Amino acid sequence: MEEIVKDLARILVPSVAQAEEEDERDYQARVKSQDTERRRLLGELMTAMSASPQEDPVLAKLSELALRKLDIQRQISLMLAYAREFVRPEPYRLRSLAEATGMSISGVRTAYTSDDITYIATEIRRKNNKGTIFPNQQSGAQSHEQDKPSSSGNQWWALPAKTSESSSS
Incomplete structure (x- = not known):
């Protein structure tokens, strides 16, 4: 082993390897x-x-790398969602994002979900550019406790949230 x-x-x-014009130091x-x-x-x-x-060290390292890969993919999805849904005055172009990530344009378009958009809206406390998804009512610190963002944000089709005074449970 x-x-x-x-x-x-x-x-x-x-x-x-030493490059041709690289200084020895x-x-x-x-x-x-x-x-x-x-x-x-x-x-x-x-x-x-x-x-x-x-x-087994090989399997252990592969498992660790797979977890890091998932984390990186998650970060890419969130960055793509931010770039397309929150950047003002206009979103980044699909072509630019595709080139930067090595993805296809359709891959960029489908790389994130409405849950990702809700998560970002909650973290930055701002609705998306389309005005269809608003920040979740819970604080950003609480949303970090979740592995996956929740889609319980106040989307335009959702009923208004109940206040603690009006709810008895």
Whole structure:
């Protein structure tokens, strides 16, 4: 297993090559940085392996990377929703967003949901440009506790929220 961990550190933190016009001092700084990062990763993998000898380091790292990938995809969806639904005076163009993300135009168009728009409206406390989705009544701090944004914002078709005085439950 130790050999696998060392191989993973070499694979995930690749060796640096010196560019033709790169100063020797800059190159040595990059090599030092790469060595530091490789040692950090090696230590992290060895610690995980010693904590749970049955856990396979390859599968553990793949699982960690998959979670990071989901988080990044979530952030991209939220940024696309913000760029298309909240930026004023006009939204970013689909083509620009597609080029920036490496997605197709139709991929950008479908990358976010009304839940994402509601989440953003609640966080920035502003309705979307179309005026169809308004901020949720709960505070932004409370909405961070949710893994997925709620679609319980006051959309234009929703009934007005009850006040605490008028509700008995």
